[in-house]
Amino acid sequence: MTANDLFEQIKAKESFLCIGLDTDLQKIPSHLLDLEDPVFEFNKQIIDATSDLCVAYKPNIAFYESMGEKGWESLKKTIDYIPKDIFTIADAKRGDIGNTSKMYAKTFFETYNFDSVTVAPYMGSDSVTPFLEFKDKWAIILALTSNSGGLDFQITKDENGEMLYQKVLKTSKSYGENIMYVVGATRAESLKEIREIVPNHFLLVPGIGAQGGSLNDVAKYGMNNQCGLLVNSSRGIIYADSTKVFAIKAREQALDLQQKMKALLSSLL
Amino acid sequence: MTANDLFEQIKAKESFLCIGLDTDLQKIPSHLLDLEDPVFEFNKQIIDATSDLCVAYKPNIAFYESMGEKGWESLKKTIDYIPKDIFTIADAKRGDIGNTSKMYAKTFFETYNFDSVTVAPYMGSDSVTPFLEFKDKWAIILALTSNSGGLDFQITKDENGEMLYQKVLKTSKSYGENIMYVVGATRAESLKEIREIVPNHFLLVPGIGAQGGSLNDVAKYGMNNQCGLLVNSSRGIIYADSTKVFAIKAREQALDLQQKMKALLSSLL
Numbered sequence: 001m002t003a004n005d006l007f008e009q010i011k012a013k014e015s016f017l018c019i020g021l022d023t024d025l026q027k028i029p030s031h032l033l034d035l036e037d038p039v040f041e042f043n044k045q046i047i048d049a050t051s052d053l054c055v056a057y058k059p060n061i062a063f064y065e066s067m068g069e070k071g072w073e074s075l076k077k078t079i080d081y082i083p084k085d086i087f088t089i090a091d092a093k094r095g096d097i098g099n100t101s102k103m104y105a106k107t108f109f110e111t112y113n114f115d116s117v118t119v120a121p122y123m124g125s126d127s128v129t130p131f132l133e134f135k136d137k138w139a140i141i142l143a144l145t146s147n148s149g150g151l152d153f154q155i156t157k158d159e160n161g162e163m164l165y166q167k168v169l170k171t172s173k174s175y176g177e178n179i180m181y182v183v184g185a186t187r188a189e190s191l192k193e194i195r196e197i198v199p200n201h202f203l204l205v206p207g208i209g210a211q212g213g214s215l216n217d218v219a220k221y222g223m224n225n226q227c228g229l230l231v232n233s234s235r236g237i238i239y240a241d242s243t244k245v246f247a248i249k250a251r252e253q254a255l256d257l258q259q260k261m262k263a264l265l266s267s268l269l
Numbered sequence: 270m271t272a273n274d275l276f277e278q279i280k281a282k283e284s285f286l287c288i289g290l291d292t293d294l295q296k297i298p299s300h301l302l303d304l305e306d307p308v309f310e311f312n313k314q315i316i317d318a319t320s321d322l323c324v325a326y327k328p329n330i331a332f333y334e335s336m337g338e339k340g341w342e343s344l345k346k347t348i349d350y351i352p353k354d355i356f357t358i359a360d361a362k363r364g365d366i367g368n369t370s371k372m373y374a375k376t377f378f379e380t381y382n383f384d385s386v387t388v389a390p391y392m393g394s395d396s397v398t399p400f401l402e403f404k405d406k407w408a409i410i411l412a413l414t415s416n417s418g419g420l421d422f423q424i425t426k427d428e429n430g431e432m433l434y435q436k437v438l439k440t441s442k443s444y445g446e447n448i449m450y451v452v453g454a455t456r457a458e459s460l461k462e463i464r465e466i467v468p469n470h471f472l473l474v475p476g477i478g479a480q481g482g483s484l485n486d487v488a489k490y491g492m493n494n495q496c497g498l499l500v501n502s503s504r505g506i507i508y509a510d511s512t513k514v515f516a517i518k519a520r521e522q523a524l525d526l527q528q529k530m531k532a533l534l535s536s537l538l
Contacts (some may be wrong), residue, residue, distance in 0.1 A: 022369075062365060062372035068345070068380045069338045076337070095389060096331060096362050097416040100291075103331035111337045120364060120389045122411055124418025142391055147366040149393025152440055156427050164422065164433065171421055 001087055001115045001136055003202060007226045009055045009085060011269055014262040016227050017254060018056035018089065018204065020234025021046065021078065022063050027239055029246050039067070039074035042246075044081055046238055049247040053258040056230050057082050058089040058204075079112050087230070088114045089140065089204065095120040095127040102130040109134045116140050118182060118204070121168045125175055132176035139179055141172050143194070146184025146207030169197045180204055183222070185213020185231065191221035202228050208257075209236030215257070219264040227268060233257060270356055270384045270405055272471060276495045278324045278354060280538055283531040285496050286523060287325035287358065287473065289503025290315065290347065291332050296508055298515050308336070308343035311515075313350055315507055318516040322527040325499050326351050327358040327473075348381050356499070357383045358409065358473065364389040364396040371399040378403045385409050387451060387473070390437045394444055401445035408448055410441050412463070415453025415476030438466045449473055452491070454482020454500065460490035471497050477526075478505030484526070488533040496537060502526060 116138035185207035241249035454476035510518035
């Protein structure tokens with residue numbers, strides 16, 4: 001998918017919502033547990049209930065991987081089920097030496113037909129570039145993450161006063177085309193100067209909802225003239241309810257966010 | 270496995286060799302391809318031929334993941350086949366927010382019974398600590414990696430003149446017990462000052478062989494009084510030959526390294 005395709009979808013749906021599929025057998029409604037593939041069944045109902053309201057789905061790969069082969073099967077069925085016009089993100093945070101990153105890219109772009117993968121930048125250029133060799137596929141590089149530990153290293157200032165995540169942005173944007181960045185919603189105040197470094201890149205923004213970030217601040221400081229934002233909510237939507245009406249309640253939460261996004265998008269539409 | 274168990278094994282085998290199982294269908298001998306599970310058959314023969322010469326095996330998870338469910342099945346069979354006194358490393362370079370890292374830890378320590386996982390430090394403490402909550406299991410944190418891109422960020426000096434990988438070592442060693450670090454053999458000259466920061470930790474050292482690092486330099490600057498080193502070779506051993514005698518040739522390469530290690534260990538034995 002191209003950035004233009006994504007922007008077209010954002011305009012059509014009046015939404016820049018990404019829904020995180022952190023599907024956990026411990027948390028899904030218990031009536032699903034008797035089915036053959038409860039994880040896929042849960043995802044299918046969430047997708048059916050929300051696909052007109054969001055522009056991206058982001059399965060969190062850890063949750064599938066932890067179930068072994070069965071989990072990868074559920075993931076495959078999920079990715080095949082998502083409508084093709086919706087952007088898909090393998091939230092996998094991979095990154096290794098070149099020949100290994102190439103295998104990770106193959107996994108997510110070929111074996112499972114994702115549009116993008118989240119990538120950790122610690123190992124530098126040759127850990128990222130193999131992901132950029134696939135046409136219309138995307139590497140989404142961690143810049144400033146929403147978790148508390150994110151501050152251990154990401155805001156360390158170098159000799160020139162530049163913080164590590166700023167250096168990651170400046171250095172990695174020359175690795176190639178089709179790069180997006182992860183910036184946590186809990187760091188919305190940093191989006192202004194992030195936009196000075198990467199004015200045109202799409203940003204994947206987790207951390208509203210359960211983690212406490214503000215959608216309004218994210219839009220205020222992070223939106224560009226192609227929207228440039230994919231704001232993720234996972235637990236706040238998919239675990240809004242744990243009864244048989246979970247999908248209806250998930251839709252209500254997604255709709256609430258979509259309506260707020262519609263208002264925030266008004267100047268671009 | 271405890272560090273003492275590992276040192277006992279090093280003494281018994283006179284070896285600190287780790288063999289990387291980067292098993293790739295494109296590279297294994299073609300006569301195996303007709304079998305039901307060529308990847309496991311290849312690993313089995315490599316393990317049979319080398320398990321008396323090495324103290325650790327390190328499957329590179331990307332290679333298994335790229336084959337989908339089938340690859341995870343081969344991985345499971347491989348890990349179950351490795352003798353229980355040998356240390357096992359899931360080279361997966363994972364790391365995410367706390368609830369997600371917990372799922373990755375569950376994957377590798379419970380679903381697949383590995384002794385350790387390699388972990389990327391970019392997201393800081395809560396991305397690492399969930400791996401430290403499992404008794405006698407280990408997180409192996411990336412410090413200074415062997416690839417060219419490793420220099421993009423890892424040697425960036427902060428305001429106090431400290432390089433990022435040094436800060437990673439200093440900060441993360443307080444995250445908990447049962448931590449090891451990845452230091453590339455191509456950075457052997459840095460091992461001396463790394464040992465000033467982490468004198469007692471085990472170091473996993475990839476990068477001899479195909480990547481050009483020197484075993485002698487690694488031992489000279491990195492060895493401590495419990496050896497403290499696991500030196501990995503992958504391609505140099507497992508792809509030494511591509512005919513029916515591949516396992517015999519792999520053994521020759523492993524034996525050559527083990528003999529060199531025996532000499533380097535002489536003062537500790």
